[in-house]
Each structure stands twice: as structure tokens, then as C-alpha cells.
Amino acid sequence: MGLVSTPAIVLHAIKYGETSKIVKLATRDYGIQSAIAKGAGRPKSRFGAQLEILSEGTAHLYLKPSRELQTLAGFEVLRLRPGLAGEVRRYAAAQVLTELVLRCAPAEPHAWLFEFLSRQLDRLAEVTSVKLDEAALSAVWQLVRILGFAPQLDYCARDGRSLGAGAARFSISDGGLVCSACAAGRRTALLSRDDREALQHLVAGSYDSPVNLSARHAAAHRRLLARFVRFHLAEGREFKALDFWERLPWRDT
């Protein structure tokens, strides 16, 4: 295929040898790609400071579809997103999105997935501290939905019956809310009316939603989401960033 250029986000980077880096890129046009950036660690490297994780730009790749490791010829950064390092909660949430994309996204290119990731990373970098938990939860729930694992919130996930308004029981193994008849004898979490509405807004990704979670509620929502992801998406894989995000204390350190 030769030299190609594509918008890309640096998902992961590890040092390789004395001066090189191996990066995982989410590219808009060629899906997830691993590439070696030779000499990226040299003080006068052409990559400079540009291969920072979660940064976005134009990647120039020598692409050979039969190869697992491509060669990165250059990377022009457009967004560095230094705001993500300003709070551990921001960084942790961004890493959860990264982890889900790395572990669960389809290998073939999906421009909409790339655009979604780009938008959410921007939002996580810029949102105020007060709205950060909602933004993070919403971003992860939306990604879960995009990956095909949206929780059932309108009907009973077991028997399909319509659910009335108000508090309801959420069954992780069934993939959503369940009616009181189906909930009997099953392991479920009781969501208050407010929490249920909040969850609907978070999954829908309505930015101007009235959701305003306390730190304690945000932690509970993180736990629910983390368990949901582990049950439905893990397939034996580890989600280390998700574990870290779930365990974050209520009060940011």
C-alpha cells in the first residue's frame, strides 16, 4: 500500500530499544494500527514531543496490510490535550475509553468511532471539574452502546414488558432493567427514580442533561458501569484502566 496519511489518535506508546517507540494508533481510515516510530526517543527526533498518548494528529504510515507492525514515518500533532493530565479522574476516564477501543473495537476502520473518540477526549480534556464525572460516565456508556452492548432501559431485559416510571432494578447479567417479577430471586441493583433517569441521560449522551451526580453517586455509577463492561465485554480480557477508574476515591486526590 505504501505511504499513507490519516488522522490518528495515539492510544498507547511503549519504548522499544534505546530510542524507538511502538505506538498503537486509532486511525480514521485504517482502523487500529500498531507502528514503530524509529528514533522517536532521540532528543532531535522528527517526532519530537508529538507522540504523546491521547494526542491526535496526522499519521504518515508505511502500511503493508500483511504486517502486524507498520512503520510510522511522521506524525503531525493537531491536539495534544494537556488538560487530560490536569486531574487524575480525567486521565483515568480517557484511559478507559482507550482501553475499550483497544480491546473491543472492530479491527476494520470506522470513521464514526474515530470521530466519537476524538470528540469525547476533547470533552474530557475541557469539561469543568464539576461536570467531569457525568462527562466520563456518559462517554464510556456511549462507547459501550456504540460497540453494540447498550443496556436495555425502556423494557424489561428478560421478558420485554414495559416498565413503569420510578425506581427499577438493574440486572447486569440480563443487560439492563428488569421488571419486579423477573427481578425476584435474581441479583440486581435497585436504581432510584433519579438514578434511573440519570442512567438514561448518560447512555443517550445528552450533554445538556440535568444529570448532576454527587461524588458518591458518581462512584456508584462507575461501579455499575464497570461491572456491566466486565460481564458483557471482557471475554476473559483484563480491563486494567477500568479497574483503576472504578476504584478512584469519591474525592479526587
Added chain:
Amino acid sequence: MSAIEEAVAELARLPGIGRKTAARLTYFLLKQPRAVIERLAKALLNLAEQVKACSVCGNWSDTDPCLICADTRRDRSMLCVVEDAADIAAIEKTGEYRGLYHVLGGHLSPLDGVGPEQLRLDSLVARVANGSVVREVILATDPSMEGEVTATYVRGLLERYGVRISRIALGLPVGGDLEYADSVTIARALAARREMTG
């Protein structure tokens, strides 16, 4: 596995050394007098037997505490926090810093399973906590996303103890040409500009 294959395999485990280089090194060693190989083997064994992490700062040393922690002439009110012991050598080479160090042993990287529990943070807090002589903590983690977020986390841990917390400056390398610097570095240098006073 033959002795040669075994040596190649072991050398190839070292960072920056692939199988070709490992084979080249192995054949080079085979051509050396036995004494040279014995000296190398002894030096490596000494590394394993004598060098330990300093119980105070985490620096590699064959004494405990290390020579830096034991040096009474150093400024004990200053603590420089670095990711790896190798960073200490780089700072020491400048000759500009006379305080003590604390090695974290890495940076936060949730994706790789490195959280606060994997870093030497408890011992850092203990060194800075109430009653300590430390007045300033310099966060000298790498100027990368992971280094920045680690610095942010450490700042959060330490700010309750009333010490001054500073971050090493980020910017242009001395002797470099501005026109060849990458845009990220220039942007950071501009953001961290300082007033020139006469």
C-alpha cells in the same frame, strides 16, 4: 540449548538488544581471554548480590542508605521526586541540585496496570508528613502525559502537608535551534516563559 544459544537468549533479553546484536556480543566474548569473561560475570553477580534499592529513597546503591541519603552536607529540606533511579544520575550530573531524592519506580499508567499502589508513594508521604524537615518537593517526573498526571497525583497527595510543591520547567533544549523545535515543545516553552529582570 547450547551454551552459545543460552548466552544469546539471555543477552537478547536486555533492552535495546535484539537477537542479532546478542549473537554478535556472544561471539565477541568467545574471542576474549577467559579472564575478561570472568570479570564480566563477576561484575554481573556483584550487581545482583551487592546492589539494593536504598530503603529511604529507592535509588540503586551498594550501601543502605545510599551515599546521597547518607550525605549530611546535602540539603534535607529539598526533595526531588523522579520516576526512575536513572533520572537521579542525570540530575546529579548537572551539579546544580544539592537536595535529596525520592524514586517513584515508574509513572501512573492505568492501561498497563500501574496505579498508585505500584509506585513508592506511601514512603514519599511518610518522608513529607508532619514533623518532616522537607520544605520543598520538586516533581521531576517525565514531561509526558503519564509524567504530568503522575505529578498531578503526587501534588494532590502532598498538598495537605504544607510543603512547597514545584514542577521542573519544560521547554527548549539549550543549544537547540528554535526553528527546528517541534510545535509542542515551543508551545510549552511559551506557556512557561518567565519575566526577565535586570
